[in-house]
Amino acid sequence: AQSVTQLDSQVPVFEEAPVELRCNYSSSVSVYLFWYVQYPNQGLQLLLKYLSGSTLVKGINGFEAEFNKSQTSFHLRKPSVHISDTAEYFCAFYGGSQGNLIFGKGTKLSVKP
Amino acid sequence: DAGVIQSPRHEVTEMGQEVTLRCKPISGHDYLFWYRQTMMRGLELLIYFNNNVPIDDSGMPEDRFSAKMPNASFSNLKIQPSEPRDSAVYFCASSHSTGDTEAFFGQGTRLTVV
Numbered sequence: 001a002q003s004v005t006q007l008d009s010q011v012p013v014f015e016e017a018p019v020e021l022r023c024n025y026s027s028s029v030s031v032y033l034f035w036y037v038q039y040p041n042q043g044l045q046l047l048l049k050y051l052s053g054s055t056l057v058k059g060i061n062g063f064e065a066e067f068n069k070s071q072t073s074f075h076l077r078k079p080s081v082h083i084s085d086t087a088e089y090f091c092a093f094y095g096g097s098q099g100n101l102i103f104g105k106g107t108k109l110s111v112k113p
Numbered sequence: 114d115a116g117v118i119q120s121p122r123h124e125v126t127e128m129g130q131e132v133t134l135r136c137k138p139i140s141g142h143d144y145l146f147w148y149r150q151t152m153m154r155g156l157e158l159l160i161y162f163n164n165n166v167p168i169d170d171s172g173m174p175e176d177r178f179s180a181k182m183p184n185a186s187f188s189n190l191k192i193q194p195s196e197p198r199d200s201a202v203y204f205c206a207s208s209h210s211t212g213d214t215e216a217f218f219g220q221g222t223r224l225t226v227v
Contacts, residue, residue: 034215036218043117043206100211101158103155104155105156
């Protein structure tokens with residue numbers, strides 16, 4: 001079965017520290033990969049996506065993610081986080097014939113001063 | 114475009130009552146998705162439509178849930194009768210296609226059934 005696993009449900013970090021949010025997927029076919037962010041009381045919005053080509057993808061707000069096919073991972077990184085990055089982050093993918101995004105359970109990033 | 118518009122933003126209802134959640138997708142988008150978000154289960158796909166036709170409703174939890182898309186600019190999700198365990202945030206999303214294009218989400222409807 002196709003699935004997305006976000007290994008950490010919560011990640012607390014201090015402001016200006018680097019952060020990595022982990023995501024692994026399971027699929028027998030090629031996938032398109034996405035990271036979405038959800039700020040409190042808001043809907044989800046796209047941070048970045050990987051479709052093909054370069055495995056390092058840059059998104060909004062200084063985030064980037066690297067697609068690793070052999071490890072079936074798509075980890076999200078930011079070299080220096082801000083208080084305003086406090087939000088929940090969702091990894092997702094389209095796989096094969098399914099017409100919908102498959103989401104992970106989300107990782108809550110909490111940035112402390 | 115104003116984005117995906119959902120109404121109401123908040124709904125409080127008593128158990129047993131009918132609840133209707135509404136969604137206006139982005140104009141020109143062919144796909145519409147209904148998701149439910151809870152602390153316990155995360156983000157779950159309930160149903161999605163392509164060109165107003167339901168494609169996959171396997172995520173609809175029970176017969177109490179129904180969704181329709183009478184035209185390209187409107188969809189509703191009904192729960193009848195509602196139960197406390199239906200309390201969640203319900204999101205509508207739309208996209209131009211699937212696969213390589215992003216889905217745009219509405220602000221969500223926070224449903225509380227008491």
